[in-house]
Amino acid sequence: MLLEEHHFTAPQRASPRLLSLSLASRSEDLQWMGGTSSKGPNDNRELLSTLPVTPRSGRDLLRGLADTRGRVGRRITACESMWRGLWTLVSRAARGPHSPRPCTRQGSGYPAPGSGATIFALSSGQGRCGIAVIRTSGPASGHALRSLTAPRDLPPARKACLRLLSDPRSGEPLDRALVLWFPGPQSFTGEDCVEFHVHGGPAVVSGVLQALGSVPGLRPAEAGEFTRRAFAHGKLSLTEVEGLADLIHAETEAQRRQALRQLDGELGDLCRSWAETLTKALAHVEAYIDFSEDDNLEEGVLDQADSEVRKLEVTLGVHLRDARRGQRLRSGAHIVVAGPPNAGKSSLVNLLSRKPVSIVSPEPGTTRDVLETPVDLAGFPALLSDTAGLREGVGPVEQEGVRRAQKRLEQADLILAVLDASDLASPASCNFLDTVVIPAGAGNPSGSHQRLLLVLNKSDLLPAGRSDPHPDLPSHLLLSCLTGEGLDGLLEALKKELAALCGDPSTGPLLTRSRHQHHLRGCLDALGQYKQAKDLALAAEALRVARRHLSHLTGGGGTEEILDIIFRDFCVGK
Ligand SMILES: Nc1nc2c(ncn2[C@@H]2O[C@H](COP(=O)(O)OP(=O)(O)OP(=O)(O)O)[C@@H](O)[C@H]2O)c(=O)[nH]1
Ligand SMILES: [K+]
Ligand SMILES: [Mg+2]
Structure with missing residues (x-):
């Protein structure tokens, strides 16, 4: 039954x-x-x-x-x-036991735009390569496969078979290729799909694409359309779709791990378990509303709902506090390199990014604009910003540079403060120490201030043999951008800072986008309203709102625009 x-x-x-x-x-x-x-x-x-x-x-x-x-x-x-x-x-x-069974999951409820048509695209990267993968999805996939191949029968499902591909219009051979037939619903999109693994020459690829375009009912896919169909057919939840997009764009090891966890459905599972808790609480409240006068309801039904809601509030609060770290891990922590002119900031940015991003010169005031460069620091993604040297009493252009540098400093996740170790007594160095380093609470990682690493560059200019020439300064690292000495120590310190800023990608934060944060906050707000509700019907409504936020988190924001934004991240063929 x-x-x-x-x-x-x-x-x-x-x-x-x-x-x-x-x-x-x-x-x-x-x-x-x-x-x-x-x-x-x-x-x-x-x-x-x-x-x-x-x-x-x-x-x-x-x-x-x-x-x-x-x-x-x-x-x-x-x-x-x-x-x-x-x-x-x-x-x-x-309707009986023969009514259609749902496939692996329930559909998302959002029809894929243009669904019904069969789409095709090159799914591997563009350009000359060993093998290129072209795929189709939709009801005419089987027909397309038969039209292009000889022999014309469909190969066994999900088994690679070698076939001669030819143009259905002229019969001209195009390639000898491996083809795979995935009848729906057991396919990536949930629809009938075909994969052609062809030789990766541009003429082969365009020949096969043109041949597919000539098959009635087939049209080229739009960006993200395969994934959108997978979502529409309940093959992927929205958080898994986001995980997939992040995996495709992952540039560092930590990003890859985080994306893979999301693609595996960890965030979705968590949301579903939270939603289940809310459903239980809601069922108790509803039962109380309906049956309390029947005396058939057990005692303490409402207390149980209250205590479940309280526990959930605490859990959601923890995740929300961690959300910023998840977002940093996804998009990179902002590291701002700052210091007085000529301290060697641009030299350090070039050293860390291993490319000549910024102009280095002996002239103070070389860097004016903020120069950003993405870097992979020990597996963590970061966005390094080189800034103008901080000093007063200069021309209007440099002044604008200083203003931009200061603005960027306010937004930094981590300040990489650079001083010239051989020039600590200069007014610019003293001023930087007083206005940036000390207020940020360097050497005091537990402080509530901005995180900061103090680097004394040009250590090669110091007299040799002395272990720490500046014991009175806040905790710092010695470095020479010229010789590379001290770089390993700096990288180690940066790794620690980034691990604290981004969390552990294997076990840490799961909320990776502001969209997640928005719905979690909405859910928490609704739980707050539940607690304050004077009327049981209002309390039940608050629980429903809370639950809706969680289902929007995994299933979409309730509007097509949100889906458009998310799917726009994909390339054609994905
Ligand atoms: N001896 C020595 N010189 C260095 C070192 N690092 C940088 N320099 C030199 O210091 C000068 C200034 O370097 P930059 O990297 O341009 O310094 P900056 O802080 O970006 O300077 P502004 O952009 O003008 O504020 C250049 O001549 C570098 O070659 C170092 O570790 N040792
Ligand atoms: K300079
Ligand atoms: Mg510079």
Whole structure:
């Protein structure tokens, strides 16, 4: 029976009497609800599975309904969604065991734009290469495969077969290629898909693409369209889609690990478990609203809901506090290299990025604009900004440079403060120490101020043999950009700072985008409203809002625009 297929498990504290009671009093509502659309069977199934009732099987439920139909008066209940859920399940059970089974997951509910057409694209990179992969997705995929190949029969599903490809219009041979046939729904998009692994020459690739374009019902894919179809068919949740986009763009080891975790569905699983907690709490509140006067409800149902909500609030708070780190790991921590003129800031930026990003010269005031360069520091992504030397009393152009440098300093995740070790007594050095280094609380990592690493450059100019010539300064590292001495120590210190800023990609933060943060905050706000609600109906509504935020996090923001923004990150063929 359907209810069992959906893993309907009766709660341990269940009371069978309660079910027949509730069905008897609400059957009119069930009929009334039958004409309206369901919010989504998954939602209601969850709600149903947590209700304090025990239908032994779908058949019992149906029988109970038939018995009671028409015996009670009309009453619209506060737990409308519960009855919608029941109705959905019951009417599906009535359709019998042969009604189509959902595939691996439920669809996202968003139709893919232009779905129905069969799309094709080059899915491997552009340019000359050993092998290029061209794929199709859509109902005409099988026809396209048969049109291009000889022999013309479909190969066994998911097995690579060697076939001669030829142009269906002229019969001209195009390539000898491996082809793979993925009948839906067991494919990346959930639709019928074909992959052609052809030789990677531009003429072969364009020949096959043109041949595919000549097959009726096929058209070139748009950017991200394959993934969008996978999302529409419930093959990927939105957070997994984001993980996939991040994996494609990952440039460092830490980014790759983080993206892979998200693609594996960790964030989605977490959200679903939170949503389940809320569903339970909601079911308790709804049950209380409906049945409290029947005296059949156990004691403490509301207290249980309250305590679940409180626990969830704490967990969400922890994740929200970690969200900034997840975003840094995804897009790179902002490291701003600052210091007085001629300290060697540009030399250090070039050394860390291993390329001549900035002009280095003995003339103070060489760098004016903020120069940004992405770098991979010990596996962590970072955005290094070279800035103008900080000093007063200079011309208008340099002054503008100083203003920009100061603005950038305010936004830094980490300040890499550079001083000339042989010139610490100069007014510019003293001023920089007083205005930037000391207020940032260098050497005081537990301080609530901005993180800062102090580097004394040009150590090669110091008299040899003295271990630490500046013990009175805040904690610092000695470096020579000229000789490279001290670079390993600096990289080690940077790695520690970045690990603290970004979190451990294998175990750490899971919220990687401001979109995630937005919905989590929305969920927390709604939980705050739940606690303050004076009326139970309002409390239930707050729980529903909270749950909606979590489902938007994994399923989209409720608008097509959000999806457009996310899918825009993909290239054609993905
Ligand atoms: N001896 C020595 N000279 C260095 C070292 N690092 C940089 N220099 C020299 O110091 C001078 C200034 O270097 P830059 O990298 O341009 O310094 P900056 O801080 O970017 O200067 P501005 O952009 O003008 O503020 C150049 O002549 C460099 O060759 C070092 O470790 N040792
Ligand atoms: K300079
Ligand atoms: Mg410079």
